Amino acid sequence: MGKTRIGIVGYGNLGRGLELAAERNSDLEVVGVFTRRDPAAVKAKSPVYKMDDMKDFAGLIDVMVLCGGSATDLPKQTSEINKLFNTVDSYDNHGEIPAYFAGVDASAKASGKASIISVGWDPGLFSLNRVLANAVLPSGKDYTFWGEGVSQGHSDAIRRIDGVVDARQYTVPVEEALTSARSGEGREFTAREKHKRVCFVVAKEGADKVRIEKEIVTMPNYFEPYDTTVTFISLEELKEKHGGIPHGGFVIRTGETSEGVVQRFEFSLKLDSNPEFTSSVLAAYARACHRLAQEGKSGAFTVLDIPFSLISAKSPEELRKEML
Amino acid sequence: MGKTRIGIVGYGNLGRGLELAAERNSDLEVVGVFTRRDPAAVKAKSPVYKMDDMKDFAGLIDVMVLCGGSATDLPKQTSEINKLFNTVDSYDNHGEIPAYFAGVDASAKASGKASIISVGWDPGLFSLNRVLANAVLPSGKDYTFWGEGVSQGHSDAIRRIDGVVDARQYTVPVEEALTSARSGEGREFTAREKHKRVCFVVAKEGADKVRIEKEIVTMPNYFEPYDTTVTFISLEELKEKHGGIPHGGFVIRTGETSEGVVQRFEFSLKLDSNPEFTSSVLAAYARACHRLAQEGKSGAFTVLDIPFSLISAKSPEELRKEML
Numbered sequence: 001m002g003k004t005r006i007g008i009v010g011y012g013n014l015g016r017g018l019e020l021a022a023e024r025n026s027d028l029e030v031v032g033v034f035t036r037r038d039p040a041a042v043k044a045k046s047p048v049y050k051m052d053d054m055k056d057f058a059g060l061i062d063v064m065v066l067c068g069g070s071a072t073d074l075p076k077q078t079s080e081i082n083k084l085f086n087t088v089d090s091y092d093n094h095g096e097i098p099a100y101f102a103g104v105d106a107s108a109k110a111s112g113k114a115s116i117i118s119v120g121w122d123p124g125l126f127s128l129n130r131v132l133a134n135a136v137l138p139s140g141k142d143y144t145f146w147g148e149g150v151s152q153g154h155s156d157a158i159r160r161i162d163g164v165v166d167a168r169q170y171t172v173p174v175e176e177a178l179t180s181a182r183s184g185e186g187r188e189f190t191a192r193e194k195h196k197r198v199c200f201v202v203a204k205e206g207a208d209k210v211r212i213e214k215e216i217v218t219m220p221n222y223f224e225p226y227d228t229t230v231t232f233i234s235l236e237e238l239k240e241k242h243g244g245i246p247h248g249g250f251v252i253r254t255g256e257t258s259e260g261v262v263q264r265f266e267f268s269l270k271l272d273s274n275p276e277f278t279s280s281v282l283a284a285y286a287r288a289c290h291r292l293a294q295e296g297k298s299g300a301f302t303v304l305d306i307p308f309s310l311i312s313a314k315s316p317e318e319l320r321k322e323m324l
Numbered sequence: 325m326g327k328t329r330i331g332i333v334g335y336g337n338l339g340r341g342l343e344l345a346a347e348r349n350s351d352l353e354v355v356g357v358f359t360r361r362d363p364a365a366v367k368a369k370s371p372v373y374k375m376d377d378m379k380d381f382a383g384l385i386d387v388m389v390l391c392g393g394s395a396t397d398l399p400k401q402t403s404e405i406n407k408l409f410n411t412v413d414s415y416d417n418h419g420e421i422p423a424y425f426a427g428v429d430a431s432a433k434a435s436g437k438a439s440i441i442s443v444g445w446d447p448g449l450f451s452l453n454r455v456l457a458n459a460v461l462p463s464g465k466d467y468t469f470w471g472e473g474v475s476q477g478h479s480d481a482i483r484r485i486d487g488v489v490d491a492r493q494y495t496v497p498v499e500e501a502l503t504s505a506r507s508g509e510g511r512e513f514t515a516r517e518k519h520k521r522v523c524f525v526v527a528k529e530g531a532d533k534v535r536i537e538k539e540i541v542t543m544p545n546y547f548e549p550y551d552t553t554v555t556f557i558s559l560e561e562l563k564e565k566h567g568g569i570p571h572g573g574f575v576i577r578t579g580e581t582s583e584g585v586v587q588r589f590e591f592s593l594k595l596d597s598n599p600e601f602t603s604s605v606l607a608a609y610a611r612a613c614h615r616l617a618q619e620g621k622s623g624a625f626t627v628l629d630i631p632f633s634l635i636s637a638k639s640p641e642e643l644r645k646e647m648l
Contacts, residue, residue, distance in 0.1 A: 020582045024463045098645050118648055125456070127648045128632055129591075132449070134647070135608040135635040136601070139348045182594075248588075257600035258344045264572075264594040267453075269587070270506075276581035277460070284459040304636075304643050308452055309628045311459040319628050321422050323458070324442055324451045 004290040006283075007054070007061040008033045009081065011042050013245070014067035014090065017279025019045045025283055027313050031061050058084050062293070063286045065089075067279075075100065079107035082115045086293045088286045090120040090278055097123070097302075105300035114292040116301045119285045120278040121269055122146070126251050128303055129267040133253035137263055140255020143181040145173035145194060149247025149274060157222045158199060161215050163207030165235060168242040170198040173250065184254035184262040190225075197228040200242055202235045247274035284311040328614040330607075331378070331385040332357045333405065335366050337569070338391035338414065341603025343369045349607055351637050355385050382408050386617070387610045389413075391603075399424065403431035406439045410617045412610045414444040414602055421447070421626075429624035438616040440625045443609045444602040445593055446470070450575050452627055453591040457577035461587055464579020467505040469497035469518060473571025473598060481546045482523060485539050487531030489559060492566040494522040497574065508578035508586040514549075521552040524566055526559045571598035608635040 004027060008015045011033045022028040030046040039048040049057075054064075064081050066089035068074055074091045081087055082104065091100055097118055108115045118124065126144060133142055151171050158167035177194045180187050199216060203209055213230045217223055233241075248270040257263055271277045285303065288310035292301065309316050314323070328351060332339045335357050346352040354370040363372040373381075378388075388405050390413040392398055398415045405411055406428065415424055421442055432439040442448065450468060457466055475495045482491035501518045504511050523540060527533050537554045541547050557565075572594040581587055595601045609627065612634035616625065633640050638647070 017581065024581070094648065097648050098641070101644055123648045125460070128456070130647050131632045131636050131643060132452070135611075135632065135637070136449070136604045138637070257341065257348070257597060257604050261596045261600055263596060263601045263604070264592075266590075266592045266594075268590045270590075271587050272585045273581060273587070276585055277587045280460045280581050280587070287459075302644060302648055304633045304648065305631045305640070307629045307631045308455045308459065312455050312628075313459070313462070314455075316629070317422070319455060320425055320626060323454050324418065324421050324447045324626055324628065 003027050003029045004287050005029050005031050005060065005062045006286055007031055007057060007064045007085070008046065008067055009051070009054075009064050009077065010067040010073065011035050011044055011048070012067060013275035014279050014282070015044070017273075017276040018065055018067060018283060020276060021280045021283035025287070025313060028283055028287065031057065034064075054081070055084060061085060062290045063088055065282050065286050067282075075103075078104050078115060078117070082108045082113045083111045084113075086113045086289050087115045088119055088282055088289050089115075089117055090124075090282060091118045092120060092123055094123060101300050101302070109299045112298045114289050114297050114299065114301065116285050116289050116292075116303070116306065118302055119282050121271075121281060122249065124278075124281055124303055125269065126249065126267070129251040129265075130253075131304055133251065133265040133267075137253055137255030137257070137265060139257075140253050141186045142251065142253035143177075143189075143194075144249065144251050145178060145181070146249040147171040147173050147195065147247065149249070149271070150242075150245050152245075154197065154199075154222055157219060158201060158216055161212055163204050163212050165202040165204055166238055167199060167201045168238060172196050172198055178250065178252075181252045182254070182264060182266065184264065186254070192226050195226060197223055197226045199228060199230045200233050200238060201230055202238050203232055244272060245274045247271050287311060287313065327351050327353045328611050329353050329355050329384065329386045330610055331355055331381060331388045331409070332370065332391055333375070333378075333388050333401065334391040334397065335359050335368055335372070336391060337599035338603050338606070339368070341597075341600040342389055342391060342607060344600060345604045345607035349611070349637060352607055352611065355381065358388075378405070379408060385409060386614045387412055389606050389610050391606075399427075402428050402439060402441070406432045406437045407435045408437075410437045410613050411439040412443055412606055412613050413439075413441055414448070414606060415442045416444060416447055418447060425624050425626070433623045436622045438613050438621050438623065438625065440609050440613050440616075440627070440630065442626055443606050445595075445605060446573065448602075448605055448627055449593065450573065450591070453575040453589075454577075455628055457575065457589040461577055461579030461581070461589060463581075464577050465510045466575065466577035467501075467513075467518075468573065468575050469502060469505070470573040471495035471497050471519065471571065473573070473595070474566075474569050476569075478521065478523075478546055481543060482525060482540055485536055487528050487536050489526040489528055490562055491523060491525045492562060493524075496520050496522055502574065502576075505576045506578065506588060506590065508580075508588065510578070516550050519550060521547055521550045523552060523554045524557050524562060525554055526562050527556055568596060569598045571595050611635060611637065
């Protein structure tokens with residue numbers, strides 16, 4: 001296998017993570033970062049180019065890894081960029097995946113490029129495990145728990161409250177629900193029974209903390225359906241103790257293969273850095289995307305369409321000898 | 325998708341498990357069981373035929389699921405049977421997989437059939453997770469733990485000791501090693517540090533239990549490298565409390581994505597019945613084998629070559645909508 005030459009589109013946490021991932025995969029090489037900002041203002045380890053200059057790299061980059069957001073970036077970018085390049089992205093708006101897939105697929109088929117969408121851990125590794133568990137245990141029940149980890153969306157929601165300087169929200173699985181899920185008793189859980197929300201909030205000097213707490217715990221959708229705890233701390237403590245972006249979670253399926261014979265399948269991740277891990281998954285699937293393209297495949301793909309032999313740096317012979 | 329018509333070759337625990345699995349997968353249908361024994365003597369849920377009559381079923385069976393053993397059955401059978409049929413097997417002699425693959429591949433390519441080898445949980449689901457974890461965390465260390473579960477080979481070894489009526493040996497992961505593996509500290513373990521062996525033994529009336537225990541714990545390879553406990557019990561207690569064939573285990577990989585940023589990947593199974601679960605995995609890959617054949621693919625494959633979309637009864641559209 002030759003090297004896979006990668007372009008990074010967008011340079012936030014994911015883009016930086018891609019550079020780190022490439023350092024640990026000797027067959028991956030970052031050709032450049034493409035940004036909408038002024039390239040001179042972006043401090044990256046790789047050369048930085050203007051988004052518009054991307055077209056000059058046709059033939060020099062095997063896979064563009066799209067590191068933008070799912071809300072506005074990817075729905076616009078992917079079907080443009082895959083006119084010229086194979087792409088991998090981490091589109092994570094679960095409900096919109098079929099529509100997104102259809103658009104990316106049409107564009108990729110027209111250009112003869114390969115695009116792997118929704119790569120990461122959920123969607124991604126968690127999806128793989130849900131499908132595997134359901135295929136081998138068709139009679140059963142599965143559960144996905146998230147956390148303990150920082151939810152960016154919930155942290156942002158707190159920050160928008162008047163009198164809040166900064167905040168960090170952790171999603172935490174409820175231990176009793178985890179235990180029940182593993183037992184195979186097949187219970188259904190409400191949102192409140194499965195996860196709790198733990199918030200660390202920095203309030204402005206003199207702000208009404210009672211009001212802030214009430215606004216948080218009663219916020220519809222975000223906090224009201226959960227048991228939520230609010231702890232006010234100083235900005236220094238927030239920076240010192242809550243500066244990371246940890247996350248993780250569990251996919252559990254229990255099922256019977258015959259009357260009373262219970263089989264349990266469990267997959268879990270415990271991540272010090274959510275974006276660095278997502279970038280590592282993107283890196284492995286960038287390798288797979290390059291190989292798909294080399295096989296002459298085009299169109300949109302998801303992790304469910306890609307055999308693991310394509311994401312590994314090892315050859316099929318090495319995999320059978322060392323890993324099977 | 326039409327139904328996948330399955331033949332079961334060999335009717336032991338795995339063959340019985342396949343019948344159970346087919347009951348829970350509405351798209352799988354068992355056409356018959358093929359045995360070397362007198363068919364009249366085999367009580368199966370499906371019609372039972374002589375092994376030699378298999379050739380009459382060409383065109384009536386999509387996939388033969390080979391439920392024989394890895395020591396003598398599969399090395400002889402697979403490359404014969406795949407002259408006429410697509411096959412799936414659970415060949416589990418890790419060290420011999422490359423040679424086995426080569427033989428099965430040559431025969432399958434010659435006949436234009438598809439053969440998926442080494443399907444089950446180890447090799448199988450554990451292999452998949454080892455490859456996935458290594459691909460996304462190239463800098464790291466992985467561990468496989470087995471148990472708590474019954475080792476048939478170790479139980480048999482005890483039964484061969486003079487004065488032993490029956491025995492059951494459980495392989496048990498050592499909790500401290502599991503904790504260390506999860507911590508990311510990257511320790512190496514000896515066999516003794518990773519697993520212990522727990523034996524329940526029924527001795528003949530008047531047999532020398534001290535000698536039996538000593539013969540067990542000093543047995544090279546099987547028990548000597550481990551901390552082994554021996555408990556003598558009655559035949560009634562053995563049958564009552566140790567009649568099942570539970571198993572399971574853990575695949576753990578911890579790795580860094582940047583200096584000091586530790587990411588943990590863990591997969592585990594807890595199985596009430598080892599053979600029934602293995603059969604359930606074989607059933608899912610029988611479906612995949614049928615689809616490979618329908619796509620015109622031939623040759624030998626392993627689980628690492630098969631995308632999960634092929635093992636699921638759901639369509640790619642359903643998978644993207646419901647599972648991704």
